Structures are given as C-alpha cells and as structure tokens.
Amino acid sequence: MTDxxxxxxxxxxxxxxxxxxxxxxxxxxxQYPAGVMKEHLQTRTSAGLFxxxxxxxxxxxxxxxLEGAMLALETLVPVSVAGLKADRQRYGIFTNxxxxxxxxxxxxxxxxxxxxxxxxxxxxxDIAHMQANLPDHVTVTEITDRALLALQGPKAEDALARLVPxxxxxxxxxxxxxxxxxxxxWISRSGYTGEDGFEISIPADIATDVAAQLxxxxxxxxxxxxxxxxxxxxxxxxxxxxxxxxxxxxxxGNIAWAIQGIRKTGGARAGGFxxxxxxxxxxxxxxxxxxxxxxxxxxxxxxxxxPLFATVDSTDQIGAITSGGFGxxxxxxxAMGYVPTKFSQDGTEIFAELRGKRLPxxxxxxxxxxxxxxx
Numbered sequence: 395m396t397d398x399x400x401x402x403x404x405x406x407x408x409x410x411x412x413x414x415x416x417x418x419x420x421x422x423x424x425q426y427p428a429g430v431m432k433e434h435l436q437t438r439t440s441a442g443l444f445x446x447x448x449x450x451x452x453x454x455x456x457x458x459x460l461e462g463a464m465l466a467l468e469t470l471v472p473v474s475v476a477g478l479k480a481d482r483q484r485y486g487i488f489t490n491x492x493x494x495x496x497x498x499x500x501x502x503x504x505x506x507x508x509x510x511x512x513x514x515x516x517x518x519x520d521i522a523h524m525q526a527n528l529p530d531h532v533t534v535t536e537i538t539d540r541a542l543l544a545l546q547g548p549k550a551e552d553a554l555a556r557l558v559p560x561x562x563x564x565x566x567x568x569x570x571x572x573x574x575x576x577x578x579x580w581i582s583r584s585g586y587t588g589e590d591g592f593e594i595s596i597p598a599d600i601a602t603d604v605a606a607q608l609x610x611x612x613x614x615x616x617x618x619x620x621x622x623x624x625x626x627x628x629x630x631x632x633x634x635x636x637x638x639x640x641x642x643x644x645x646x647g648n649i650a651w652a653i654q655g656i657r658k659t660g661g662a663r664a665g666g667f668x669x670x671x672x673x674x675x676x677x678x679x680x681x682x683x684x685x686x687x688x689x690x691x692x693x694x695x696x697x698x699x700x701p702l703f704a705t706v707d708s709t710d711q712i713g714a715i716t717s718g719g720f721g722x723x724x725x726x727x728x729a730m731g732y733v734p735t736k737f738s739q740d741g742t743e744i745f746a747e748l749r750g751k752r753l754p755x756x757x758x759x760x761x762x763x764x765x766x767x768x769x
Contacts, residue, residue, distance in 0.1 A: 401447035401596040402541045402593050404478075406605055408463045410616055417619055420448040425618040433621035434722040437584050437587055438763075440635075441547035442617035451537040452515025454508040454524070458531050463508050465534045467501070468476060470524065472667045474642065474654040477501045483569040483582055485645055486510075488520060493669030493676075494640040496523065497648065502569035502582060509569070509580065511542070511593070540580075541601035543668060546591030548766060549613040549684050554581075554592055557607060566767040568686035577763060586622065588629025588765040620758065627728060628721045630687060630760025636698060637716045637730060643669070645676035646732070646744055648685040684738040687760035688715065688729040688746075695720045695727040701734060703745045706752045712737060715746065721762055728762045729755070 398421040407414065411425030423445070425433060436442050461672040464476040471486045478484055483502035497516040502509040512520045515538070515563075524534045545554055554561050560572050561581060580595035581739040596604055608614050622632070632638045655661050656760035659674050690696050700715040715758050718729030737744055742757040 397592065399448070401512030402601040403447060404446045406602050407445065407616075410609070411692075412616070412618060415619070418447045418448055418745055420514065422448060422647075423616070423618040424539065425617050428615065430618070430620035431722050433441055433615065434624050435615055436615045437547045437621060437625055438723050439548065440615070441545060441549040441553050441591075441611075441613045442587075442621070443605065444544040444546065444617050444622055445541075445605070446593065446599075447541040447601070448514040449512075450512040450514065450520065450542055451542060452510040452512060452517075452524075453533075453535045453537060455533045455535070456507075457532050457624055460503070460506055463532055464503075466528050467508060468657075468663065468737055469666060470527060470668065471501075471503070471672070472653045472657050474663070475501060475508070476663070477654060477656060478720075481568060481570055482507045483509075483567050483584065485649075487649065488523065488630045489644070489654060489669040489673065490669050491668050492640075493643045493644055495634070495638045496520070496646065498638065498649070500582070500584065502570060504569070505556060513636060515608060517598075520573070531603060535590055536646060537595075539598050540595045541598045543594045543596070543601070543608075544585050544591065545594065545604060545608060545614070545615075546585045546587040546589045550589070550591040550624075551741045551768070552611055553608060553611045553613045553703065554594075554625050556611070562616060564592075566590075566769045567589060571662075583768065586623060586629075586631060587625040588631070588761055588763060589625075590766050590768045602663055607635070607648050608733055624719055624722060627717050627719060627730070628761060628763045629765060630730065630762060633717060641675055642685075643681065643733075644721065645673060650677065663682045683713065683734050685716070685730055685732055686738050687758040687762060688718070688731055689756045689758045690718075690727040690729065690746065690753060691756060694748060694753065696753075696755070697746060698727050700729075700731075701730060701747045702755070703752065704737065706745050706754075712744070723763050729748065730760065
C-alpha cells in the first residue's frame with residue numbers, strides 16, 4: 395500500500411530490522427529480528443521501547459479556562475474530568491447516544507488545559523466528534539509535530555532516569571511536563587502492557603535521537619505491535635474495535651470502574667453524557683452480557699471470533715471470543731470475550747468451538763498476570 399502514513403521513526407525501525415505492516419493507516423513494525431516471544435518476555439523482565447506515534451495527541455483549551463474545558467468534555471465522556479487534579483491523567487471513554495463506545499482515551503490535566511491521547515484508528519473521527527459537539531469556547535487542536543514513545547517494563551524507570559532524572563518521583567498516572575536540555579517532554583507514568591512504564595511525547599525532530607539513546611541501553615530492546623498485543627491481552631486490557639465498540643457499553647465491557655460515582659445516579663454531576671440513560675440503567679440493574687477472561691483448558695490458542703456455547707452439545711451460541719492467543723508470561727492460551735451475565739462468574743465452564751470441536755473454557759479473572767504499576 396502506498397498511502398500508508400509513516401511515523402517519525404519509520405527509518406529507525408527499518409534500520410533495526412523491523413518487519414513493517416499496515417496498522418491503523420500507518421506502516422508500523424509488527425516485530426523485530428528477536429521475534430514476538432522474546433520481545434514480550436523482554437518487556438516483562440527488563441524494558442521494551444515501543445513507537446506509538448500513530449496515536450492521536452490532542453489539546454483542549456477553553457476561553458473559560460481549565461474548568462470550562464473540563465466541564466465541556468464531560469458532556470462527551472461519562473468519567474469525572476472536573477475531578478482530575480493537575481499533573482494527573484485518567485482513562486476515559488467517548489460514548490454514543492445509544493450508550494456504545496466510540497473510543498477509549500487518556501485525559502491529562504496539564505494545569506491550564508487538557509491533553510488527550512486517542513487511538514490511531516479513531517483519531518480523525520474523535521477530533522471531528524469533539525469539534526462538532528463541544529461548545530464554541532473550546533478549541534480542539536491535533537498535535538502533529540510530536541512523536542510518542544512508550545518505555546515499559548520493570549527496568550523502564552532506571553533507563554529513562556538516565557535521560558530524565560525527574561521520572562523517579564512520578565507515580566502511576568502522573569502526567570508531567572519536564573524540561574530536558576531546553577526541550578519540553580510530556581511524560582506520563584502509564585502504558586498498555588500491565589507493567590510499570592512511561593509514555594513520552596517529544597518533538598518529532600528529536601524522536602530518532604531519543605529512541606537511539608534508549609535502545610542503546612543494556613536494559614532496553616525495541617518491541618513491535620505483535621508483543622504489544624500479547625502484553626495487553628495478559629494485562630486484560632481492551633483493544634478498541636475488538637473488545638469494545640459502538641455496540642458495547644462500558645458496563646458490558648467491564649470498564650465500569652472508569653466511571654466515578656459523581657457521574658452515576660445520585661452523584662452531583664450524574665448523567666449529561668451520551669447514552670447516559672442506558673449506561674446508568676445498567677449500573678443500577680445490571681447488563682445482559684459482560685466481557686470476561688477465558689482460560690482454554692487445552693493447549694490450543696483460541697482467536698477472535700471463536701464462538702462460545704453453554705454446553706458441549708448446545709446449538710445456540712451464547713457469545714464469542716474477542717481477543718485470544720498464547721500468553722508467553724503465563725505459558726498458556728488466554729482469551730477474553732462476551733458471555734451472558736449468568737455465565738460470567740469466575741470458574742464457570744463453557745465451551746468454545748474450534749475447528750469443529752467443542753473444547754472446554756473456564757471463565758477467569760483478569761488480569762491474567764498481576765500488574766506492576768508504581769503507585
């Protein structure tokens with residue numbers, strides 16, 4: 395494909411043997427010569443460096459100040475934005491009028507405006523959605539001159555601290571603006587792997603140099619999209635368009651923890667977001683189905699789309715796997731998917747149909763491997 399976009403690190407990936415594939419409209423490295431398994435375990439035991447520059451970086455500013463921007467964004471998301479303290483970020487969800495999910499995102503309070511990171515495949519529609527639906531006093535600006543790196547793993551702090559000593563003071567979901575040799579780096583202590591780590595927004599013109607400095611450190615190896623997917627699956631984290639989408643609500647998607655009490659029934663700022671009637675009703679009365687962790691009892695990985703059944707011989711499909719594969723850290727197949735609520739209790743046995751055979755699957759808690767965030 396000739397119309398794929400490239401991140402500022404494209405040549406760096408190619409020079410380091412990255413196998414480039416189309417992803418969300420970009421030419422991205424799916425793996426490097428070490429391979430997905432080694433890259434996954436490298437991130438779990440040391441530190442992995444990811445290029446996530448394809449993600450959307452967006453600023454929201456208001457002529458009514460920070461509070462104006464916060465309250466305006468709350469008309470599009472069910473989370474408490476106005477309760478977000480300076481230099482902190484939280485997970486958010488854009489919902490539609492039927493209570494489905496348009497995208498998930500990160501929201502940071504910089505002190506005078508909001509900084510958002512949205513998914514690559516959704517960023518154009520997210521920006522258009524905000525521009526069309528936020529009040530005139532809010533300005534929505536896509537940041538196009540910065541790259542975004544993720545450094546993840548138990549040794550990520552040691553590595554990044556050589557370039558930015560300040561990061562040793564940061565805790566999970568901190569989001570700081572740090573001067574590094576006269577250049578402002580936007581650093582959050584967060585990621586998409588279940589490991590401690592950082593996401594680092596830097597000017598595009600220094601991205602290759604910074605990536606090269608980090609990659610040269612003994613603790614750090616380059617990691618592609620393949621291991622990023624297996625890492626987030628072990629961590630029980632959703633991939634938009636697969637595990638959550640416009641038909642699934644936050645309650646069904648088991649990400650209801652992201653919605654604070656102040657936005658729920660009885661809260662001081664309850665409702666006021668798209669799909670509130672459905673979502674608040676599901677909080678109060680329960681949802682008809684839920685996203686759950688699944689452990690195939692055999693050794694065969696079960697992929698997205700694998701149908702699920704209540705019994706070994708039932709004819710009615712009850713759900714489907716939305717993400718699945720082999721978990722290198724847990725050394726077994728793992729998956730997630732949707733089942734009717736009555737089948738969602740941990741320990742429940744159901745059956746997946748794989749190549750014409752019904753194989754047992756056990757509903758299990760997520761994450762499949764404990765997270766190691768520095769709180």
